[in-house]
Structure formats: C-alpha cells, structure tokens
Amino acid sequence: MAETVRRSTSRYGSRPTMKDVAARAGVGLKTVSRVVNGEAGVTQDTERRVQEAIEALGFRRNDSARVLRKGRTATVGLVLEDLADPFYGPLSRAVEEVARAHGALLINGSSAEDPERERELALALCARRVDGLIVIPAGSDHRYLEPEIRAGVATVFVDRPAGRIEADAVLTDSFGGARQGVAHLIAGGHRRIGFIGDLPRIHTAVERLRGYRAAMEDAELPVADGWVSLGPTDPERVREAAAAMLSGPEPVTALFAGNNRVTVTVVRLLAEWERPVALVGFDDIELADLLGITVVAQDAAALGRTAAERLFRRLEGFDDAPSRTELPTVLHARGSGEVPPAED
Amino acid sequence: MAETVRRSTSRYGSRPTMKDVAARAGVGLKTVSRVVNGEAGVTQDTERRVQEAIEALGFRRNDSARVLRKGRTATVGLVLEDLADPFYGPLSRAVEEVARAHGALLINGSSAEDPERERELALALCARRVDGLIVIPAGSDHRYLEPEIRAGVATVFVDRPAGRIEADAVLTDSFGGARQGVAHLIAGGHRRIGFIGDLPRIHTAVERLRGYRAAMEDAELPVADGWVSLGPTDPERVREAAAAMLSGPEPVTALFAGNNRVTVTVVRLLAEWERPVALVGFDDIELADLLGITVVAQDAAALGRTAAERLFRRLEGFDDAPSRTELPTVLHARGSGEVPPAED
DNA sequence: TAGGCCCTGGACAACGTTGTCAGGAGAAGC
DNA sequence: GCTTCTCCTGACAACGTTGTCCAGGGCCTA
Numbered sequence: 160m161a162e163t164v165r166r167s168t169s170r171y172g173s174r175p176t177m178k179d180v181a182a183r184a185g186v187g188l189k190t191v192s193r194v195v196n197g198e199a200g201v202t203q204d205t206e207r208r209v210q211e212a213i214e215a216l217g218f219r220r221n222d223s224a225r226v227l228r229k230g231r232t233a234t235v236g237l238v239l240e241d242l243a244d245p246f247y248g249p250l251s252r253a254v255e256e257v258a259r260a261h262g263a264l265l266i267n268g269s270s271a272e273d274p275e276r277e278r279e280l281a282l283a284l285c286a287r288r289v290d291g292l293i294v295i296p297a298g299s300d301h302r303y304l305e306p307e308i309r310a311g312v313a314t315v316f317v318d319r320p321a322g323r324i325e326a327d328a329v330l331t332d333s334f335g336g337a338r339q340g341v342a343h344l345i346a347g348g349h350r351r352i353g354f355i356g357d358l359p360r361i362h363t364a365v366e367r368l369r370g371y372r373a374a375m376e377d378a379e380l381p382v383a384d385g386w387v388s389l390g391p392t393d394p395e396r397v398r399e400a401a402a403a404m405l406s407g408p409e410p411v412t413a414l415f416a417g418n419n420r421v422t423v424t425v426v427r428l429l430a431e432w433e434r435p436v437a438l439v440g441f442d443d444i445e446l447a448d449l450l451g452i453t454v455v456a457q458d459a460a461a462l463g464r465t466a467a468e469r470l471f472r473r474l475e476g477f478d479d480a481p482s483r484t485e486l487p488t489v490l491h492a493r494g495s496g497e498v499p500p501a502e503d
Numbered sequence: 504m505a506e507t508v509r510r511s512t513s514r515y516g517s518r519p520t521m522k523d524v525a526a527r528a529g530v531g532l533k534t535v536s537r538v539v540n541g542e543a544g545v546t547q548d549t550e551r552r553v554q555e556a557i558e559a560l561g562f563r564r565n566d567s568a569r570v571l572r573k574g575r576t577a578t579v580g581l582v583l584e585d586l587a588d589p590f591y592g593p594l595s596r597a598v599e600e601v602a603r604a605h606g607a608l609l610i611n612g613s614s615a616e617d618p619e620r621e622r623e624l625a626l627a628l629c630a631r632r633v634d635g636l637i638v639i640p641a642g643s644d645h646r647y648l649e650p651e652i653r654a655g656v657a658t659v660f661v662d663r664p665a666g667r668i669e670a671d672a673v674l675t676d677s678f679g680g681a682r683q684g685v686a687h688l689i690a691g692g693h694r695r696i697g698f699i700g701d702l703p704r705i706h707t708a709v710e711r712l713r714g715y716r717a718a719m720e721d722a723e724l725p726v727a728d729g730w731v732s733l734g735p736t737d738p739e740r741v742r743e744a745a746a747a748m749l750s751g752p753e754p755v756t757a758l759f760a761g762n763n764r765v766t767v768t769v770v771r772l773l774a775e776w777e778r779p780v781a782l783v784g785f786d787d788i789e790l791a792d793l794l795g796i797t798v799v800a801q802d803a804a805a806l807g808r809t810a811a812e813r814l815f816r817r818l819e820g821f822d823d824a825p826s827r828t829e830l831p832t833v834l835h836a837r838g839s840g841e842v843p844p845a846e847d
Numbered sequence: 848t849a850g851g852c853c854c855t856g857g858a859c860a861a862c863g864t865t866g867t868c869a870g871g872a873g874a875a876g877c
Numbered sequence: 878g879c880t881t882c883t884c885c886t887g888a889c890a891a892c893g894t895t896g897t898c899c900a901g902g903g904c905c906t907a
Contacts, residue, residue, distance in 0.1 A: 174654045176863055187887035192865060200885060217650025222630045223576070224863035226567040227892050234631075243596040243804070245589050245789065252587040255613055264627060266578075266610045269599055283608060286566045287578075306561025310518045423790065430793055445589065446767065446790050449774055460587070520893055531857040536895060544855060568893035571862050 175216040184212035195220055226288060235291040235470060236284030237267035238277055246419055246442060246459050247295075250317070253463030254293060261471050263290065272358075274298025285312055291470045293317055293463075299360055301326070313473035317466040319362040320483065327473070328483045329466040331457040333363045333441070336488030337370025338377075340439040340455040341415050343490060345378045349413040349437060349500045352386065353404035355397055355425065356417030359389045367417050367441055383409050389417075397424040405436060412500035413437035419444050426452060426495075437498040443491065453496025455488045462486060519560040528556035539564055570632060579635040579814060580628030581611035582621055590763055590786060590803050591639075594661070597807030598637060605815050607634065616702075618642025629656055635814045637661055637807075643704055645670070657817035661810040663706040664827065671817070672827045673810040675801040677707045677785070680832030681714025682721075684783040684799040685759050687834060689722045693757040693781060693844045696730065697748035699741055699769065700761030703733045711761050711785055727753050733761075741768040749780060756844035757781035763788050770796060770839075781842040787835065797840025799832045806830060 177191040184191070186205060193201050194209040201209075212218070226232045235258050239247045255265045266284060270277035277297040281304060284292060291313035294301075299322035308314050308326070320328040344352050354371045357364035368389065375382050385407050388400035401424075404411045414436060416422040422440030429436050440447075443456035465484060521535040528535070530549060537545050538553040545553075556562070570576045579602050583591045599609045610628060614621035621641040625648060628636060635657035638645075643666035652658050652670070664672040688696050698715045701708035712733065719726050729751050732744035745768070748755045758773075758780060760766040766784030773780050784791075787800035809828060 178863080181887095188863095189865080189887055189889095190885090193886090196865085202885070205885085217654065219626065219630050219651070219654075221571070221632060221863055223567045223570040223632055224892090225865075227565070227571055227863080227894085228865045230892080232567070241596060242586070242599065243593040245592065248589065248592040249587040252585065252613060255586065264610060264612065264631075266608060268608065269596060282563065286563050287608075288565060288567055307563070310561065310563075426790070426793060444790065446770070446788065446794060449770060450790060450793060522893080525857095532893095533858085533895080534856055537856090540895085546855070549855080565893055568862085569895075571864085571893080572895045574862080 175218045180212045180218050184208045232288050232290055233263045234289045235263050235265055236289040237293045238270055238280050239295045240272050241269050250459040250463035253460040254467040257464055257467035270297040272297045278303055291474055293466050313470050315466045315470045317462055325481045327469055327481045330485050332485045332487055333366035334370040336455040337367035338374045339490055341371045341374035343496055344413045344437055344439055350380055351411045352413045353411040354387045354415050355400050355421050356389045357392050364389055386411055392420040394424045397421050398428055401425050401428050416440040418442050434501050435498050439496040451494030453493050454491050456491055457488050519562045524556045524562050528552045576632050576634055577607045578633045579607050579609055580633040581637045582614055582624050583639045584616050585613050594803040594807035597804040598811040601808055601811035614641040616641045622647055635818055637810050657814050659810045659814045661806055669825045671813055671825045674829050676829045676831055677710035678714040680799040681711035682718045683834055685715045685718035687840055688757045688781055688783055691841055694724055695755045696757045697755040698731045698759050699744050699765050700733045701736050708733055715759055730755055736764040738768045741765050742772055745769050745772050760784040762786050778845050779842050781840055783840040795838030797837050798835050800835055801832050
C-alpha cells in the first residue's frame with residue numbers, strides 16, 4: 160500500500176529536471192537540453208515529443224545549474240542609495256532597459272548611504288556572479304572591489320566617482336551645473352547667496368560647493384562663513400541651516416539647494432517665510448514647473464543609460480582605459496530663481 | 504619557455520575556487536567550506552591558515568554552485584509596472600528592506616504594463632529559482648504561474664489581484680478610497696463630477712470607478728455618459744478627456760483623478776483653465792501639500808511591506824489558504840478638493 | 848594500560864545543466 | 878554491395894559547492 164514518493168513526483172518543493180523530461184519523452188538528456196536551448200540537430204518529431212513532456216511536467220530550466228556550467232549569469236547588479244528617492248527610480252529603470260536589450264536582468268539594492276552596506280551589497284552581487292556591476296558609491300574607498308574587477312566583473316560608477324581605484328565613471332557636471340545656477344542668481348542681482356548641500360564625504364556635494372564658490376569668485380563676491388552648510392539632508396537639519404542663513408547678521412537673499420531633498424525642504428520653508436527669497440535647486444522635481452521652482456536639472460535616465468551602455472561595451476570585450484564621462488545640466492528658469500533681492 | 508597557464512592563475516575572467524584555497528592552505532576542500540560558512544569543528548590555527556589563503560587569492564564563494572546544492576537562493580523577485588513611477592520606488596524599497604531583514608536579495612523588473620512582458624519577467628525569475636515572487640499584475644491571467652506555485656515558489660500579488668488563480672493579494676481599498684474622495688466633493692456642493700481613470704483591464708481602475716459610482720448613487724446623483732473616462736494615462740489622452748468633461752453640454756464642476764499620473768496632468772490643465780474646478784486625486788504626490796492638491800492617499804511602502812511580510816511567512820512554512828488584505832486610504836484635504844462649484 | 852569518546856579533517860557523491868565526443872542509421876557515391 | 882559521409886542522438890565528464898560518512902589522533906576514564 161505504501162506508495163514510494165519519488166523526487167520527481169513529489170507534489171511540493173521539488174521540480175522536474177531535464178532528466179525527468181528525457182525519461183518521459185523517451186529520449187536522452189542531451190536531446191532535451193538541445194530542445195530547450197533551440198539548438199540545431201533535432202528532428203521535428205523528437206522535438207515535439209520533448210515539448211509535450213516539458214508541458215506535461217511543467218519543466219523550467221534551472222538557471223543556477225546553467226550559470227554554474229556556462230560561467231555567465233546574464234545579470235547585472237546596481238547598487239544605489241535609495242530606490243524610494245525619485246532621482247534613482249528613473250536611473251534604475253534606464254539601466255534595466257539597456258540590460259533588457261542585452262538579454263540581461265537587473266538586481267538592485269539600496270545602500271542607504273551607508274558605506275558598509277554598499278560593500279556588503281556589492282560583494283553579495285559578486286558572489287552571485289553578476290556579469291557587471293553599476294555602483295553609486297556611498298563610501299569613498301572601493302579597493303574591496305579590486306579582486307572582483309580583476310576576476311572579470313565589469314564595473315562602472317555612476318553619479319560619483321570610485322574612491323582609491325581606477326574605474327569607469329559616468330557623472331553629471333556638478334561643478335558646472337552649480338556654477339551656472341549660482342551665476343543665474345548673481346545675474347538676477349543677488350550678492351548674498353547661501354549654499355546648502357549634502358554630507359562633505361559625498362563627491363557631488365563637494366563639486367557643487369566648488370561650483371558655487373567659483374561663481375561667487377567669478378563675480379568677485381565674498382562668501383561669508385555662515386552662508387555655506389554641508390551636512391545630512393534630513394528636513395530638520397536643512398530647515399535649521401536655511402533659517403540661520405536667512406536670519407543671520409548678513410542674511411542671504413537667495414539660496415542654492417544642493418539636491419532635490421534639500422530643494423523640497425527649502426521650498427516648504429520659503430512658503431512660510433515672510434520675505435521673498437530666491438531659490439535655485441540642483442536636480443529637477445516633479446511638478447516643479449507648477450510650483451515655479453527654478454532648477455539646474457540633471458538627466459537621471461541618461462546617467463543610467465550611459466553607464467549601462469558602457470558596462471555592456473566592456474562585457475562585449477571593449478578593453479580601454481577607464482574613462483570618465485560628464486553629462487551636462489540644463490537650467491530651467493521657472494520663477495523662484497528670478498525673484499529679485501529683497502531690499503534691506 | 505612557454506608557461507602553462509593554469510586556470511587558477513589566469514589573470515582574467517577566472518576565479519579561485521575552494522579547491523584552490525584548500526591547496527594553498529594545505530587543507531581539505533570541506534575544511535574550506537566549513538570556514539567560509541562559519542561551521543564549527545575547525546581549530547583556530549586551521550581557520551587562520553584558510554582565511555589567509557582566501558585573502559591572498561581573493562576568493563569569493565560562487566553562489567550559483569551553492570544554490571544548486573542547497574536549493575534555496577535567498578532571493579525574491581518583484582515584478583512591477585515601472586520603477587520610474589514614484590509610486591513604485593517606495594514600494595520596492597519597502598520590499599527590499601523586509602527581504603534584507605530575512606537575509607534575502609531582491610531582483611525587480613518592470614513590465615511596462617505589458618502582460619507578455621510581465622509573464623516573461625516572472626518566468627525568468629522563476630528560472631533563476633527565486634524563493635518567492637511578488638507581482639503587480641499587468642495581465643489578467645496568471646495561470647502560467649500555476650506550475651511554479653505548485654513547485655514551491657511563494658507568490659503574493661500586490662496592488663491588483665491575480666487573474667484566474669487563487670493567490671495571496673495585498674491591495675489598497677480602491678473602492679472605498681474613491682467613494683470617500685468623491686463623497687468629499689459632493690459634500691462640498693458638487694453635483695456634476697467627472698472621473699478619469701486608467702485602462703479598464705486594470706483592476707484598480709475598475710474598483711475606483713465603482714467607488715465613484717457608489718458615491719454618486721449614495722447622493723442620488725445621476726452620472727452622465729460623458730463624465731466617465733477610462734483609458735491610457737498618457738498626458739494627451741487625459742488632457743483631452745478632462746477638457747471634454749469641462750466643456751461639454753453639462754460641464755462638470757469637479758474632477759476625480761484615478762491615479763497619480765492622471766492627477767498631475769489634470770493639475771497642469773487646471774492651472775490654465777479660466778473657471779475654477781475642484782479636484783481630488785487618488786494617490787499622493789510629492790509636494791502636493793504645497794500645491795494644495797487634495798488627494799486620497801494610499802501607502803505604497805505599507806503595501807510593499809505587508810506583501811513582503813506575507814511572502815516570508817509563506818517561505819517560513821505558514822500554509823494557510825490564500826488571503827486578501829486591503830489597506831485603508833487617507834483623505835488629505837489641501838484645497839483643490841474644497842473649491843466650491845462654479846455658478847452656471 | 849586498555850577502551851571509549853570527542854574533535855578535527857578529508858574523501859566522495861550529488862545538485863542540474865552543457866560541452867565533447869563517439870556511435871548508429873540512413874543516404875549518396877563508386 | 879561496400880564505403881563514405883551526413884545527420885541525429887546519447888553517454889559522460891565537468892562546473893563549484895555542500896551533506897554524509899569515515900578515519901585518525903588525542904584525551905579521559907576505569
């Protein structure tokens with residue numbers, strides 16, 4: 160009475176293999192493999208029998224075994240900061256589309272701006288043998304990736320360059336963009352301009368600050384100590400920083416916001432502020448046109464697309480020296496950046 | 504002279520294995536495995552020697568082989584519509600966090616609202632032997648997943664229920680939310696209200712329309728044919744639909760927008776419209792508070808979190824009948840929904 | 848001192864697939 | 878009719894890891 164449950168007939172948690180399909184179709188294992196992979200050299204009749212067995216058993220090829228054998232996973236990894244940030248969604252999507260065009264899947268993970276977590280994630284992806292890796296760095300030392308790169312994992316850094324290793328990087332021209340945005344405010348008559356940016360360990364924050372200083376210097380304007388603030392971009396800190404700049408002994412008449420999160424917080428603050436204050440933000444924001452927010456826009460999707468294309472060129476064997484690409488920014492004047500300086 | 508290049512010393516594209524590490528450390532293969540996995544039964548001295556060999560060779564465990572042997576991948580898949588849509592970023596991130604807490608990685612893919620692509624993606628993830636699958640359906644027939652589910656792939660549907668199969672679903676109360684939003688407009692004195700929603704094959708679109716009709720019926724208000732529009736949510740179509748409702752023979756005095764994309768387009772249109780029109784949208788939008796847009800908000804992160812938690816409970820062996828969870832919505836009155844009806 | 852136990856380490860098979868190679872059947876050419 | 882060639886098919890090993898099982902040595906106990 161007791162029925163022996165063979166692996167291939169167990170109802171749950173086990174799957175038919177090519178061997179099972181072969182047995183059912185009455186053919187050899189390799190023939191099934193050929194059918195599954197569309198290889199030539201199988202008669203129509205045999206192929207039909209195999210297909211029927213596949214259907215009947217609900218067979219699906221085990222890609223882990225395939226990867227083990229072939230060495231390539233057709234998968235790329237993307238380590239970014241936070242997928243919930245509207246800047247990264249389009250970037251990730253653009254990478255995915257390029258990957259898809261090359262028949263690859265994308266695994267992405269959020270580092271939450273934590274260097275240790277970035278490292279864990281990147282190495283976990285390497286352990287899964289992704290063919291390539293796109294990283295938006297949280298940390299500033301990427302030597303931990305050296306063995307992986309040597310072992311053949313193509314790696315491209317996006318938005319911020321790699322730290323302490325040579326590698327491809329696709330960046331936005333943060334320096335030029337910030338300089339342009341601040342120059343726009345200066346052209347509007349402002350002479351006291353504040354800068355609120357991200358943590359100083361973040362490359363783009365430093366570059367944008369450099370752009371700000373360059374624009375001020377170009378116009379021979381002094382920069383008071385209190386006009387510059389680099390730090391975490393949580394609303395509380397940004398609010399405080401902005402409020403301080405707006406109410407100090409030398410209150411600024413305009414603000415330059417270093418990224419989209421800062422811009423949003425400043426917009427909220429300025430909505431309650433009695434005195435009109437000009438604002439230019441780095442990064443575009445949805446509905447910014449309706450709110451009349453002037454921004455220096457970068458193209459997140461182009462960033463992702465460019466990086467992914469470079470990655471796949473590497474995977475196709477292109478073996479040049481690591482390069483750095485900088486994408487331009489575009490200034491959208493929508494009102495907030497054209498507010499004239501308030502009279503003292 | 505000719506030097507034989509052994510696999511393990513080839514400079515590029517090949518990687519050391521446990522065997523190489525074992526040889527270098529002068530121990531057995533299994534001992535390396537023990538060290539790598541932190542298993543007990545290795546003396547401190549041996550462990551140190553192995554660790555040194557691992558460092559020196561830059562060894563990293565090949566997870567494909569591991570998966571092949573163990574059967575579990577510690578990976579879950581998420582099929583969503585479009586990662587660039589601000590609704591899905593937070594959802595995906597929430598799933599990722601739950602996965603991370605369970606030691607799993609997340610692979611996500613965008614279906615671009617194409618049923619065929621949803622199917623391809625979901626099956627590709629199954630071929631990679633994800634432990635579980637979270638799907639935001641684009642199509643309405645998910646029988647193709649039956650063999651996978653039978654084979655043990657835990658599957659949870661989010662935002663929209665599965666079609667033609669029994670499976671867990673975590674949804675937003677679209678019906679209730681829309682009813683509440685439309686009732687809010689009615690309470691404000693509106694009697695002619697338009698509804699603009701997504702494609703009729705999308706479950707949430709239909710549910711929200713049902714909610715709209717229920718609210719109108721509750722108030723014993725008629726619904727004219729021209730007041731309802733279901734279709735693609737590209738700006739052109741939505742603009743046309745809204746303009747038609749606003750200028751027909753019985754022009755509406757208020758609009759209910761079926762999702763965030765529709766809301767944004769309608770807000771843009773109303774900004775240029777001479778007559779004041781009330782608007783309530785389904786889904787919250789960044790900066791909607793500043794623009795004074797009244798919305799029925801759903802919590803995308805909660806949706807993702809709830810679905811992921813259910814998925815992992817299943818993976819831990821919880822084996823109940825498929826369940827359906829509906830999360831509540833919240834009405835945020837911010838101005839646009841409180842515009843009184845224009846006099847005729 | 849003998850016997851038994853525990854601790855450490857290694858040999859071996861298995862996971863499911865694909866590449867290599869060889870064999871067999873049938874067709875074509877002499 | 879026999880050889881040669883082509884086409885189809887299947888046996889087998891290998892990919893890198895982990896689970897099972899066994900051996901050897903050291904230590905404790907009687």
